[in-house]
Amino acid sequence: MTLNKTRVWVLLAAFAAAPAFAQNIAVVNGTPIPKSRADAMIAQLGKQGQQDTPQLEAAVRTELINREVLMQEAVRRGIPARADVKAEVAVAQQTVVLRALIEDFVKNNQPTDAEITAKYNTLVKNAGGKEYHLHHILVDNEQQAKDLIAKIKGGASFEALAKQYSKDPGSGKNGGDLDWSDPKAYVPEFAAAATKLQKGQMTDAPVHTQYGWHIIRLDDTRAVTPPPLDQVKQQVVQQIQQEKLQAFEEGLRKNAKIQ
Incomplete structure (x- = not known):
């Protein structure tokens, strides 16, 4: 009779301990490692x-x-x-907390369809403009650029001279072809000279930039066609989120007492 009672108490103790044990994935030298810690690491991964x-x-x-x-x-x-070590731990703890704050803010401030459409329309309007199909020859000194301009005006092939003399490793081997691009993608001096050209026209004088001396020819222009909203929606959403986060941070900073 006593033995049976003992077995009952052992079983009851085992059942009582089971939930607590399930909360830990291991115990190291008496210190439990909670399952929540493993869950957090798995979530990060x-x-x-x-x-x-x-x-x-x-x-x-x-x-x-x-x-x-x-x-x-x-x-x-x-x-x-x-x-x-205390200082580094404080920084690491702050990083974790701030990441959670940002995630919480983004989750609770998702842009509406109206906001997304409005932002897309603004981006399209501001993009506007044209794309330019350009060729160029890049050399190290002004006199060489002038000599090449004279040769081209005399009937020499722009493309052949570009292959022979251009220092631009990307376009030189292709006869100086820069393909279609927005002029704003280039350094200001280059862009300013390119946008003044007419179709088929070449710069009369070398254009100096930080890279050297350029001879630029405009082959054609075309209107920029923006991608449809459904193709760039995620990027638009991310930009709105960044703007909202920035406004949120600036608002907190504005209201903070900083000495």
């Missing part, structure tokens, strides 16, 4: 594209056990009490 599998869970368990073993040794040596 999931954001990086890793799938939650039994193999990943086992690897995370091993990693957390190793960390706990090392952490206990660090504590034994008094490392967490060092001023430099």
